[in-house]
Amino acid sequence: MPRSFPRRLAGAEIMARIPVTFILNGAEQAEFVEAGAVAADVIRDKFALTATKVGCAQGTCGACSILVDGELQLACLIPAARLEGASVTTLEGLAPASELHPLQRAFAEGFAAQCGFCTSGMIMAGAALLARNPDPDRAAVIDAISGNICRCTGYEPIINAILSAAATMRRAKSA
Amino acid sequence: MVQHLKEFFAAERSEEVSAVGQSTARSDIAGHVTGRTQFYADRQVRGLLHLRMVRSPHHHARIRGVDISAAETAPGVVKVLTHRDVPANIYTILKLIQVEPDDEPVLADGKARYLGEPVVAVIAESEAAAREAAGKVRVDYEELAPVLDVEEALKPGAPLVNEYHGHNYFTYEGHPFRRIRYGDVGKGFAMADHIVEERYQSSPIEHAPVETTGCIGVPEANGRITCYSNTQALFFTLDNAALILKVPFQKLRLVGGTVGGGFGGKVDVIVEPVAMLAAMLTNRPVKYAFTREEEMQVSSPRAAERIYIKDGVMKDGRIVARQIRLYVDSGAYSRHSPYGTTKAAAHMPGPYTIPNVHVDCHCVYTNRTPSSAMRGFGVTIADFALEVQMDKLARLLGMDPIEFRMRNAYRDGDMKAHGKETSGAALVEVMQAAAKMANWPLSPAAARASSTQRWGG
Numbered sequence: 001m002p003r004s005f006p007r008r009l010a011g012a013e014i015m016a017r018i019p020v021t022f023i024l025n026g027a028e029q030a031e032f033v034e035a036g037a038v039a040a041d042v043i044r045d046k047f048a049l050t051a052t053k054v055g056c057a058q059g060t061c062g063a064c065s066i067l068v069d070g071e072l073q074l075a076c077l078i079p080a081a082r083l084e085g086a087s088v089t090t091l092e093g094l095a096p097a098s099e100l101h102p103l104q105r106a107f108a109e110g111f112a113a114q115c116g117f118c119t120s121g122m123i124m125a126g127a128a129l130l131a132r133n134p135d136p137d138r139a140a141v142i143d144a145i146s147g148n149i150c151r152c153t154g155y156e157p158i159i160n161a162i163l164s165a166a167a168t169m170r171r172a173k174s175a
Numbered sequence: 176m177v178q179h180l181k182e183f184f185a186a187e188r189s190e191e192v193s194a195v196g197q198s199t200a201r202s203d204i205a206g207h208v209t210g211r212t213q214f215y216a217d218r219q220v221r222g223l224l225h226l227r228m229v230r231s232p233h234h235h236a237r238i239r240g241v242d243i244s245a246a247e248t249a250p251g252v253v254k255v256l257t258h259r260d261v262p263a264n265i266y267t268i269l270k271l272i273q274v275e276p277d278d279e280p281v282l283a284d285g286k287a288r289y290l291g292e293p294v295v296a297v298i299a300e301s302e303a304a305a306r307e308a309a310g311k312v313r314v315d316y317e318e319l320a321p322v323l324d325v326e327e328a329l330k331p332g333a334p335l336v337n338e339y340h341g342h343n344y345f346t347y348e349g350h351p352f353r354r355i356r357y358g359d360v361g362k363g364f365a366m367a368d369h370i371v372e373e374r375y376q377s378s379p380i381e382h383a384p385v386e387t388t389g390c391i392g393v394p395e396a397n398g399r400i401t402c403y404s405n406t407q408a409l410f411f412t413l414d415n416a417a418l419i420l421k422v423p424f425q426k427l428r429l430v431g432g433t434v435g436g437g438f439g440g441k442v443d444v445i446v447e448p449v450a451m452l453a454a455m456l457t458n459r460p461v462k463y464a465f466t467r468e469e470e471m472q473v474s475s476p477r478a479a480e481r482i483y484i485k486d487g488v489m490k491d492g493r494i495v496a497r498q499i500r501l502y503v504d505s506g507a508y509s510r511h512s513p514y515g516t517t518k519a520a521a522h523m524p525g526p527y528t529i530p531n532v533h534v535d536c537h538c539v540y541t542n543r544t545p546s547s548a549m550r551g552f553g554v555t556i557a558d559f560a561l562e563v564q565m566d567k568l569a570r571l572l573g574m575d576p577i578e579f580r581m582r583n584a585y586r587d588g589d590m591k592a593h594g595k596e597t598s599g600a601a602l603v604e605v606m607q608a609a610a611k612m613a614n615w616p617l618s619p620a621a622a623r624a625s626s627t628q629r630w631g632g
Contacts, residue, residue, distance in 0.1 A: 116203065
């Protein structure tokens with residue numbers, strides 16, 4: 001029988017929680033989420049995956065960019081309940097543990113991070129681009145990161161790192 | 176790409192110094208690209224409470240009363256703080272380097288002096304509950320006339336912004352502004368071929384870091400409070416928080432150093448004392464993080480400055496007198512602006528040798544957001560004004576702008592307006608290198624010039 005919420009339990013108000021089952025970085029997960037919780041809350045607070053940063057909580061900075069079924073999405077805007085049945089990839093799931101994705105290596109070698117706070121989102125935006133376009137030109141890279149803000153203003157090295165990773169991945173594929 | 180121009184100052188350089196021009200991997204880069212760098216908000220803390228601030232909706236207002244009763248009984252609320260809960264409510268960040276008086280409340284007491292000033296802190300089990308309860312705090316304001324312009328603020332009869340100063344300016348060793356007096360500008364202007372006077376104005380500039388200002392205060396079993404913070408100033412924060420909370424310094428522990436963009440915007444001590452106080456009073460960990468809106472509205476920006484520059488210049492390009500009136504808009508409180516204003520004074524009259532200099536730098540209180548540090552504060556806007564002025568003078572005289580600067584550039588042995596002899600000058604050589612990179616043609620005299628010889632020497 002369905003229960004109405006909020007209810008009181010031992011004097012405290014309890015809210016309805018929604019069961020969500022989804023794939024997170026390749027592993028099936030099930031969690032109860034509060035109504036109104038967003039994907040970033042669940043990923044960061046319930047699974048302790050903190051690469052996904054929250055910079056604005058209003059969909060303007062891009063720091064919380066993740067992949068949902070391969071599409072670039074802002075984890076601060078997606079209701080957590082909408083993850084039901086989806087496959088979510090965060091920066092932690094981009095490469096197997098103890099390995100670096102070519103994008104991560106290119107960002108590290110190309111000085112494409114300063115404070116590091118936008119870096120996760122930038123790499124995820126780059127990953128989304130390279131998944132659909134393995135050979136992007138500069139304009140395509142700029143377009144792909146146009147929703148991601150870097151206030152250390154390190155855009156040039158970031159663009160170069162994504163182009164360099166694309167080249168590395170193409171070489172690896174043709175080899 | 177960094178170039179190491181070895182032809183300059185070769186005699187002063189040791190060949191063992193080899194770091195310049197070399198790329199070295201950042202020590203924190205592996206953490207950044209894997210997302211494993213731990214920013215303060217990435218700490219997994221059990222039982223975390225959330226703090227939301229009730230802020231003044233007015234630029235200037237008397238606070239006649241505060242009613243927190245409805246907020247205190249709202250669902251999920253653990254504690255509501257007013258100025259009465261803060262052991263030493265009035266402080267100033269640079270107190271420990273002898274800046275005085277204490278002029279800023281942690282939580283407003285009797286008056287709000289800028290839009291967004293913190294008045295009441297609500298601490299609850301969730302962010303949503305804290306936000307909801309903050310809306311239930313009732314503050315009875317009586318609006319006062321604000322003053323929002325630096326020169327208006329210094330006029331007789333202007334509204335008094337900050338009672339702790341008693342007037343709308345910071346006092347420097349008994350003077351209402353920071354002064355430089357060198358030579359006799361009156362004589363300089365009398366002999367000048369041209370006199371040029373201009374006014375320069377900048378707006379406040381927000382750093383807008385991607386990570387907003389925030390911290391988590393955690394009570395420890397041994398009675399100490401640990402604070403995980405993204406401050407750029409761990410030691411200022413430790414000192415000020417201990418004074419505000421009236422506890423010995425060793426009772427507090429600040430953990431940080433990882434900053435998601437600072438640019439000077441995280442140098443003030445704003446969130447930590449409140450979060451640590453809340454942690455002490457609730458015996459629970461408390462997070463106090465600015466929303467994006469708060470970061471834009473209430474975190475201290477680079478100060479707006481207004482700068483008047485009056486120059487006396489000879490037809491041959493020599494500047495013989497420079498008089499400057501500079502106003503730093505400190506906003507409602509001091510924070511780092513008295514120091515920034517001193518930096519502006521120290522930077523005048525620019526890197527030029529001028530025999531007659533007269534500088535007044537005013538640190539002014541207005542009902543605007545308190546301003547503070549940002550990348551070269553006190554210097555950057557002054558440089559903008561000085562160098563635009565230099566271009567205007569060069570144009571007036573029909574001179575090449577680089578050659579005009581070279582004629583006036585300070586050289587080793589020149590006396591500066593502050594009474595210190597110039598040494599280690601490199602301005603001429605830097606301009607020569609910049610001109611080369613920009614393919615800017617230099618006259619033979621300018622190409623030959625040096626920081627160790629007079630013009631034409």
